[in-house]
Structure formats: C-alpha cells, structure tokens
Amino acid sequence: MNGSLSKGGGSFLIDHPLDPANKSLYHSFVESPDMKNIYDGVTQLDNAGKATVALPAWFESLNSDFRYQLTAIGAAAPNLHIAQEVHNKQFQIAGGKAGMKVSWQVTGIRQDAWAKANRIPVEVNKSTTERGRYHHPEVFGATKEQGIGYHTPHTQQAPTRPFRPTKKS
Template sequence: YADSGWGVYAVSNSSWAGYFQGNVNVTGTLSKSGGSFKIDHPLDPEGKYLSHSFVESPDMMNIYNGNVRTDEDGYAVIELPDYFEALNRDFRYQLTVIGQFAQAIVAEEIVDRHFVIRTNLSMVKVSWQVTGIRHDPWADAHRIPVVEDKPAEEQGTYLVPDVYDQPESMSLVARVKGQASID
C-alpha cells in the first residue's frame, strides 16, 4: 500500500524483476513496453517455447469472429453475446469468402446483438470478424491517452534508454533512485 509513488517497485538487470506463477489481477490500467504469451511449444513441449506478441491498438477494442455458411437463399444470421451492445460501440465488420469466388456483404448491421451476412450464391462459407470499441462505464472513465507529454519531473528521461543508444543514467528509474531510497 502506498499513498503516493509506487506500492511495489522492483528492478533486475540480469533476471526477472517480478515472477508470478498463478493468476494476477490488476484493477486499473496495466502499462507496459511490450507484451506476449510464452508457453511450452505444443509440438515440442520439452525442447521449445512458443511466443506470440499481443495485438495492440490505440482503442480499447474487442474482437469477435467466426465462420458461417449461408443458407440456400444466401443469408446467415450472426448472433453475438448478450452483453455485446452494452460493452461495445463503433462496430467494424470484415468478411472473407472461403473456398470459392462469391460476393459477401453485411446485409443488416448489428441490432439486438445480431447482424446478417448475405452472399450472391447459396451455401457459401464466410469467415467474419466484428470489432467494437469498449464503452462500458470503466472504459469510458479511463480512456488511455494515445500521446501525452511526460510530466516535468520525467522530462529528459527514457523508460528504456539503451534502445535509443542512451546510457542507463538517462532512465526514469535512475532518476527516481537518485531521489528516493528504493534500494
């Protein structure tokens, strides 16, 4: 617990600054320089790791997707989760026809958590994706500023100075360590 500054502060130059095995909960915004998952490789779990990077956006975006086959009249109704419209706004659609040449359109936009796909041929397999920008109360109250000026006390510092060919003394951590007893 901290009234100001950091509640937890950890630095390591050679290993993990923090390591958690189990679930971690953050009620608030998680800020990071990068992100990924790292798992035992499913084809060689004893010999390799498999890593993927996060997909990121300046928006608080949710992604929903699936595959569907249109009916004999060329229609398919996509049903989204019951919370979809309460959680999302500014819907965007992507459709891709699979296995044949055909046209596909969004015939009806999302209303009451459903939208309709139409193809010019019957029985067409379509891969669909819908994205939405979060607009739940927490998201609306905590939008992430995409670009922001550094506070005066952080001006002239870097989060990761070495990637800019700058010395460690130019790091925000070095400045903070010089101002407080954190060792």
C-alpha cells in the same frame, strides 16, 4: 487489481455488464488508440447465400461504434456484404454463394461504465525526467540505464554482526 495499467500487453478484468454484482468479464488488450474489442469467426452461408452470426448476450452492452470485415474463403464473392448490422445480439451476412465459408470480424469500442470514466489519452509528452529515456530501451539499442524507472543499484551495506546471546554467570 483496480484502475488502469500500462504495459507491453495483457488483459483486463471488469464487472460483467449484464450481471456486475455476480460475474466478471476478462478480455485481452488490443493495441489501439481506442478501447477497442475485436471479435471474429468463420461461418458458412446457407442455401440462400446468407448467414446470421450470433454474438454474446453482453455484446451490445459492452460495445458501440461497430466496424465489420468480411472475407470470402475459397472463391471471390464480390456481392458479399453485411445485410443487417448488429442488433439483438446478432448480425447478418448475405451476397455469397450457397455453402461458402466466410471469415468475419466485428470491432466495437468499449462503452461500459469503467471505460467511459477512464478513457486514455492517446498521445502525451514525456515528463522532464523521462525525456531522453525509453520504456523499453533494449529495442532502441539503448542501454538499460537509459530506461524510464532505472535506478542505480544501491551500494552493498556492511554485513551486520550476527546475534550471539550473552552467557549468564
């Protein structure tokens, strides 16, 4: 499938940003007004209370505008922080205790060629024919007939006569 798709959930498939002629890249949809990608994991801090988190080779080609989230596991870590932002396929965490586990999350906005050419409008008015109708009527307590795209079932056509070859004399 090519182009955009609007649905309740799913994934996207694009040409790989580092090898578009030979590879493809799959990602799940994230519900956001941005074309946002989310990456996360858990790392353990070294004896100096630091960790370097490695990211995929294509990370910086595919994403921009990074946001970070850190959560210390097992104990408070008021000095835990991003010591170095994403650069050369990695970022660094510091300020925790030796051996501490840290849950991390980094988000980025897609910046591949397809995403740049196909940004989505965030908020739009429904068309005249869609007003008063729903994409998912059942979750609003509405009937299926109130769904966008609902079509009245066609009346059943009269059965056709079966083919019977004529006898030759």
